[in-house]
Amino acid sequence: MKLAIGEISYTNILPLYYFLKREELEEKGCSFVPQIPAQLNKSMKEGSVHVGGISSFAYGQNPELYDLLPDLSVSAKGNVGSIFLFSKKPITELSHSDIALTNSSATSVHLLKVILKEFYKHENITYNLMEPNGAEMLRDHDACLLIGDDAIFKSWEKSSGLYVYDIGGLWYENTGLPMTFAVIAVRKDIARKENQLLEELYKDLQRSKQLSIQTNFQTMIQEIIHKHGGRKEFWDHYFSGLVYDFTEKEKEGLLYYYHLVYKHRFIEQPVKQLSMWKKGLESQTII
Structure with missing residues (x-):
């Protein structure tokens, strides 16, 4: 089985994917599946896609299916701009x-x-x-x-x-809390079967994130301007407002979001903890 990787075309998640070593990952058995968020949520739940940036709400609907990859998210502390x-x-x-x-x-x-x-x-x-x-x-x-x-x-x-x-x-x-709009999730059943390949993908996602930040998103922004237009100043400001980490503060904000969507009956069960993937075969629970 190998890894089917869901890839959303939106610019807000692009820094996590932009510098991936795609050819190397594909040679090792990874495939990239471009989808919009709603499609990816469905594909991940059904199992045709194994890992990707799903909507935080989708994780809250079926937390038993997924582990979350550490230190990766699409979040914002304030205006998100999109x-x-x-x-x-x-x-x-x-x-x-x-x-x-x-x-x-x-x-x-x-x-x-x-x-x-x-x-x-x-x-x-x-x-x-x-x-x-x-x-x-x-x-x-x-x-x-x-x-x-x-x-x-x-x-x-x-x-x-x-x-x-x-x-x-x-x-x-x-x-007063950041909001996490997307989490990088992997199906638990796949994480156990393809843990070594998942480790390689995880390292490359982290590498892409760090390179994007270190280059101040400039290489990526030039490509976005060529494809979508807009002024450089706009895109500089836009990416400066996004957070791609998943620290304790982002987790706190996400759990409060889950508290409220459960309170207002948008999900059937409360989500009081997050299941985080780690190297090896076991996930760990964050309360």
């Missing part, structure tokens, strides 16, 4: 509103629901999942949630009269 609520009215006035949600996310969708219910005490909001097209989403809705590159490109549009809220910033303002 998860936005675009609203026709102030966020304080969204009770009894209709909100369109991107169907490419899970973590951010439920994070928005938690923020509006827990911190703003809004009631009677109708949510509808849609393809991530801002114009279409706002045609018949009071607000829409976009993530990733879809959110970035929408935020670049000239003045549209919309209120724009960074969901990561709203979380931090109300909790």
